[in-house]
Amino acid sequence: MEFTMNEQQQMVYELAKDFAENAILPRVEEIEKAEHFPKDLLKLMGESGFIGINFGEDVGGMDMGHMEQSIIIKEIARVSPSTGCVLDVLLLGLEALGLYANEDQRQKYLAPCIAGDQAVSFAFTEPETGSDPKMLKSTLKKTGEGKYLLNGVKRFISNAAYEGPIVCFALEEGEDGKDIVTGIVFDKFCKGYSISTPWEKIGYHGSEVYDVFMDDIEITEDQILGKHGDGFTQLLGTTAYGKLGFTAVFTGTMLGAADLAVKYCKEKLHRGKSIAKFPTVQLRIAEICTYAKTAELLLLSASDVCDNNHFASDDIATMRYVQSFTAQAKGYAAEMAPKVATLAVNALGAYGVCDEYQVERFLRDAAIAPNIEGSGDIQKLIYGMYALKG
Template structure:
């Protein structure tokens, strides 16, 4: 697979990319197809990434993070996605699950819990969506009821579509603490072994089958008061802020998947001969590949632009929506076109492009559907 030439800000960033490529080539790519076919969750891979320092790149070094700019973290994520999308999505979810504590927790909370979450030993999950509350987060019904002012809360409800459900060591939970539609949600950090926490059978999905996705049931789960992140009622603000970063993670994953599909298509087109010449020499096919390459590079530019804005403290919510929309729609088209390039072979499991096509679809759905991204962009244009 050809190496994407990258413009990185520091020599350390170059070293991180080289380490990522080495792990991706030696530990991820050789295992991906078999693990996906068996729907086997690769917990050991996340431990490996944690030990290599790749699970905590965008967080402060004082808490055990990598202290890297977001633009570097996203390019690492893209490299992981090109080798194994389930692992890259899991890495993005880990970052998302740590975000509320890192950005909205008290100094005491960060010092107490964040080093453990960033060490790589613990894997996180982000509990926001519910069976009836996906795009409409304010329809949430999971309830955290105060017991006594000092003792904490009792949580009841069901969360849906939770990546790492039943596999995670901690859950970042959003639950309703009052009836106010927009100011009635709060955020909590909950250990996986807390009594009352249960899990449904994993979902049977079209793709990302090595990434476990379940409903998470909260049945009289007691959560101490010191597990509340920020103040009561701040949950929606925290969730939406975290999702801006999470959307950039999915955009980078989409670009990595599309790059892998493009590489596979180009490699096949160079080797496959028809009418006495490689099929890549036919203009119709070469133009298709050119459009695929242009789409990948354009989408990469959108996520890097948004990440650089984030790194400089600029507003980037609209740019994150643009990046997520652009990159995931592109990934769906590029993976579909890759199957077309391979013809009948692309429709078989002897080549990875059919899996890439199946995996691309969900990227247009989670972290906010692409219809929601268009809504965000449209509202920004309306002022």
């Protein structure tokens, strides 16, 4: 990578690459086949400092930045997009807690998650919405002073079968009688919490998703995230930084597919000569590598913006500025990942569609890119509106 990393970023890159190649790659088959990410690998990611990279040492983090976080997820996704997805979803939940949890919530939840002993879930999506908070149907209803009941169904929730906290968003009646969105954090597997069987999906097989059923879950005031009614801003703020995570997963997916295509084209012989000599092969590889590198540069640029633009919960202008970069990078990567993976499959001809050659796994994982954590279309709308503003 020609982007000049500083000494710390270079060290993180080498650690992540080594971890991906030596701890994850040998277990890819197991990760893909299990409908549950191996707990010991989660713990190992925690011990390696990959889960709390940009959190303070007081909660077990490494006190680094979004740039280092992006480098880690990208290198891990480069061998296993499924594992990148697991890591990203953890970081999204942690991001919400890091930005909006009070000190007691921080102390209770962050350390066990960062250590890899627990896995945080982030629950926004519902059967009727994955993009629009106004369409939420889950409800938080007051039953007494500082006491509430939480009801509803959350859909496609990652890590829902692991012990740990869940950051959840629900509608509540505001003081003026109008609906407001409120963030809540509580322990999974409390009374009233249950999950479906895992959804069967095209890719990210190691990263299971479930429906979460919330049936009269008792919530107390200390489980409210920030203030009542702050949920919409919290969603925007969390995902402004959080969009980097999946940008890194999609970029890693493209780089991994490119690695496999380049390797194959260098080794494959046609009438005794390498197919790398064919202009068609050279053109295809040039296209694959250019899209992947563009995604990588947008990722790194957006990561740099995140590290240099911290925002308070009421600083909407800075949040929107950060969001414009992360949405642009995510929108591009979400669109290009399936395209790059398809080109890579074609570079291998018929071998490309065979499980043994691995690149088909990247294509299946890449197929999910336009449809996760807010659709790719919506990322483009966010960036387009920002670019056209004022």
